[in-house]
Amino acid sequence: MLTEPPYLRIAAALREAISQGELPPGAKVPSTRQLASAHGVATATAAKALDVLRREGLVRAEPRSGHVVAGQHTQAESKRPALTRDRLVRTAIAIADAEGVAALSMRGLAARLGVPAMAPYRYLSGKDELVFLMADMVYGETGYPARKPEGWRAQLELSARTLWSVHRRHPWLAHLVPLTRPWPLPNLAAHNERALAALSVFGLNAADLCDLNVLFYNHIQGTAIHLERERHAMGATGITEDQWMETQARGYSALTGSGRYPVLARMIEDLAEGYDLDLDHLFEIGLQALLDGLAVRYPVGGAVSERQDLRA
Known part of the structure; x- marks a missing residue:
C-alpha cells in the first residue's frame, strides 16, 4: 500500500479538528509556518494541505488574516444540484484524478459537495462500494467501433x-x-x-x-x-x-x-x-x-x- 503523502496527513488532521468542533466556523486556521513547524515539513507542503481543504470548502482565505474555517452555506451554495449516486461517484473520480485514491474519504467527499458528512451513506455503503463504482465508471468511458478491425x-x-x-x-x-x-x-x-x-x-x-x-x-x-x-x-x-x-x-x-x-x-x-x-x-x-x-x-x-x- 502506498504511504500517504505528508500534505494529506496534515489535511486529514485539520479536517478532523474542524469536524470535532475544535476549529469552529470563523476560527483562524494555523498558518503554513505553524503547520510546517508542528508537522516537520516544508511550508510548501503545509500550503498544499490548506489548498486541499480550501477546494473541499472547509476553509477559505481571508485578506490579511490567512485561512479561516468556512461558516454556514450561503443561499447561492444551497442551490447546488441534488445529491445522487452518480454525482457522488463522478466527484470522487475527480478527487482521485487530482490527488489519488489515498486522498479520498467519505467525509472529504461530503465536504467537497457541501453536504452533511453522513449524506453520502444514503447512496453508498462506504468507501469500498464507492471505489468499485468509480472503477466501473471509468472503464466504461471509452467504447469501441461497431466494426472490429481485421485480424x-x-x-x-x-x-x-x-x-x-x-x-x-x-x-x-x-x-x-x-x-x-x-x-x-x-x-x-x-x-x-x-x-x-x-x-x-x-x-x-x-x-x-x-x-x-x-x-x-x-x-x-x-x-x-x-x-x-x-x-x-x-x-x-x-x-x-x-x-x-x-x-x-x-x-x-x-x-x-x-x-x-x-x-x-x-x-x-x-x-x-x-x-x-x-x-x-x-x-x-x-x-x-x-x-x-x-x-x-x-x-x-x-x-x-x-x-x-x-x-x-
Whole structure:
C-alpha cells in the first residue's frame, strides 16, 4: 500500500479538528509556518494541505488574516444540484484524478459537495462500494467501433490502446486490486470480452486462454502503475524525477566505477546526454513485443496439436 503523502496527513488532521468542533466556523486556521513547524515539513507542503481543504470548502482565505474555517452555506451554495449516486461517484473520480485514491474519504467527499458528512451513506455503503463504482465508471468511458478491425493483432492493439488511454486518464486505477483478486466489473468485462475474442483465434483451452488474457492486461496495468507512483513520489518529495536522479548520481558512479557491471556502465556512459523514460513509448514497444511473441508461438492456421501447451 502506498504511504500517504505528508500534505494529506496534515489535511486529514485539520479536517478532523474542524469536524470535532475544535476549529469552529470563523476560527483562524494555523498558518503554513505553524503547520510546517508542528508537522516537520516544508511550508510548501503545509500550503498544499490548506489548498486541499480550501477546494473541499472547509476553509477559505481571508485578506490579511490567512485561512479561516468556512461558516454556514450561503443561499447561492444551497442551490447546488441534488445529491445522487452518480454525482457522488463522478466527484470522487475527480478527487482521485487530482490527488489519488489515498486522498479520498467519505467525509472529504461530503465536504467537497457541501453536504452533511453522513449524506453520502444514503447512496453508498462506504468507501469500498464507492471505489468499485468509480472503477466501473471509468472503464466504461471509452467504447469501441461497431466494426472490429481485421485480424487478431489489430483487434488486440485496439483493445490495449483503449485500456491504456483509460489508465492514462486515471492513474489511480492500476493500484486498486491485484491481478489475483479481480473485481466483477461489467465495464471491464467488456474490455476483456474484446481481448478474449481476439485471442480465441489460437484455439487454446480455457486455462491457457485465461493466462494469455491476464498476461495481456498485466502489460497494461503493470506499466500504468508507474504513472501514479511517479505522481505520488513527486507529491511526497517535491522534486522531479530528473532532480531525483541527480541525487542518485554518486551511487550510480560507485556502481559503474566498480568494474563489476561493464554493460550497465557502458549504457550509462552512452546515455550521458540524457534519457527520458517515456511510459507511453514503453507501453507501445512492450505491446508489440508481446504480440510478436504470440504470432511466433501460435501461428494462426497451424495445427493445435503442434502448439506448445503453456502449462506443460
